[in-house]
Amino acid sequence: MRQLLTGIARRTISSCKLTLAALAALGITSATVPSAQANSKYAAIVVDANTGKTLFSSSADAARYPASLTKMMTLYLTFEALESGRLKTSSKVRFSKNAAAEPPTKLGVKAGGSITVETAILSLVTKSANDSATALAELLGGSEAGFARMMTAKARQLGMTGTIFRNAHGLPNPAQHTTARDMATLGIALHEHFPQYYDYFSTRSFTYGKQRLANHNRLLGRIKGVDGIKTGYTRASGFNLASSVSDGNRRIVAVVLGGQTGKSRDNHMAELIRTWLPKASTRRGSGDLVAKAGAASNSPIRALTALLPGAKEAPRPKPRPEEELTAFADTEEAEVVEQGDAEPDLVEQAYAAPIPARMADIDPISTAAVPKSGWSIQVASSPSEVEARAFLTRTTRQAGDALADASPYTMTFEKGGVTYYRARFGGFQNKGDAWDACKALKRKKIECYAVEQ
Incomplete structure (x- = not known):
């Protein structure tokens, strides 16, 4: 029996290009290899950021919920606005009632208050602040729905064909979905297109008021060469992580979606990095792997609107009703956000x-x-x-x-x-x-x- 299981495991591993250690990190042993696809939320990809070659993939083009990986696109458009001069890092980001009402994790800025663009960026890459994401969206897009259409249009320009955005933070929306491949494309684009801002993703912590906000990405400082990018979690998505890793000449971008726990996701990502980074190319191709589209103000957004939901169909900003409570929190602890003593509404x-x-x-x-x-x-x-x-x-x-x-x-x-x-x-x-x-x-x-x- 043991020999039979070993044979099955080897054949399955060979077809999926997974090592036993990688499977073990997912909680999959030789006895459970045949049911490795039982986790319907799981998807993963490793891409050589020098050549664009896919080194490893599993369900990489299947639709998945992005959770807070959504904020990677929010930051892409923010960096684009900084580069074009439409914003400065010292520009003020005002918090509307809608932004201030977002559930944790959040900075907790009151309606009418403001922070700088740089503080907003730091709060997204470390604490994954939902209120800051919405405030940036309203600043750049006029409304959360308007910004979501900009996000989806930008995704199309970058070649992300399997992604639709409906909000700037990644809180649950059944129409908002992506793929592991698209998130890898976005991760490469962030590094290639905005090297002057990319270092924000390696921020281990920053201080806001009396708070010291630590980065949710636990691989920073733990795995050599990891310099970002973003974590994410909702109950619907599972535990997500996009990582950019370099050992000098080699660079890969890896994405894991649908981890069952934060620890197993991190361990799986670490195994993917150990397995595939040494196999990446040391030679950089000419030009960017991801074509850099024009700034949003100059890009052909109108030509892309045929692919997107019309303004009347787009979701409106979602104020949190006082009696309707959100059973969700975008933290690694998966806490339940409740307002008052009532039972949570099960949105x-x-x-x-x-x-x-x-x-x-x-x-x-x-x-x-x-x-x-x-x-x-x-x-x-x-x-x-x-x-x-x-x-x-x-x-x-x-x-x-x-x-x-x-x-x-x-x-x-x-x-x-x-x-x-x-x-x-x-x-x-x-x-x-x-x-x-x-x-x-x-x-x-x-x-x-x-x-x-």
């Missing part, structure tokens, strides 16, 4: 499933009228009614008998001019029945909470 849970190829592929459930009384359980909330209904459909299928007598429905509320859709199941006679249904759902790993109509 992020609606985005935990694999990315659908098209929203039309989803068969939304027919929903009942909003109950006038009684108890309900809430399973999600979304600014899109289609998404809320789709989540009800998915929950119904997963729940089985737990919701046999419940009626799915959506109900709306507005906050800051934005309409949200709560996804709920009604028909419970009392609080105890609703709580029991929630307990049954949680045993199936479906989050929910009870609410009285």
Whole structure:
């Protein structure tokens, strides 16, 4: 049996170009090699930054959620504005109510306050501050939605064909997706196009007020040659990391998406670096690997808008409703952000499933009228009614008998001019029945909470 497992492991490793150590870093042993693809969030790539050659790849072109790797593009456009003179590092970045309301991690600047562009940059590369990302987006794009269209247009100009951005920070949005290959392309572009600003990514920590903010990238200072770039995490994406590494003449950019823990992701990245950096070319090709598009103000954005959602279709900035709480935090500790003592609203849970190829592929459930009384359980909330209904459909299928007598429905509320859709199941006679249904759902790993109509 041992010889059989060893043979299977060797054949699988050969086909995937993975070493046993790399598999072990992912929690995959010789006994589990056949199920190595069980983690549907995982994708990875290693690219020789001198030649552009792909040294290693696994699901590199599959759609994945970027989480805070999104901020790499936010910084690309910020560096572009600095290079063109539209901004200075001393320019002020004002925080709107929308920016100040972003959930942690954040700097915590109050609405109406401001910081310098340099402070905003440092807060993105170290603390991954969501409020700073939104503030930069509103400064450069006029609005968060406008900046997201600029981000996607820039991605197309850089050859990132599998990426769509809908916000500047990477907080959950089901329409925002990327690929490992695209993130590697962006990592190479940041180093090639903005060498004068690239050193920001190697910042180990910086001080803001009385806070000392450490970089989330734990490979800095741990793995020789690592000089950036960015970490990211949401429950939907798993643990992400893009790394740029050089040993003098050689340079690679590696991306790991969908790690199950921060530690396993870091260990896997370290193994990829040890395995593939020595095999990278020592000779630099002529010209940039990633064509440098013109500055946003001069680039053919209008010609690209046919590829992008129209202004009316683009998501609006998402003020956080006071009663709607975000069960998500972009930190390595994966904390839950809560406001007040209420149960968290489960916005992020609606985005935990694999990315659908098209929203039309989803068969939304027919929903009942909003109950006038009684108890309900809430399973999600979304600014899109289609998404809320789709989540009800998915929950119904997963729940089985737990919701046999419940009626799915959506109900709306507005906050800051934005309409949200709560996804709920009604028909419970009392609080105890609703709580029991929630307990049954949680045993199936479906989050929910009870609410009285």
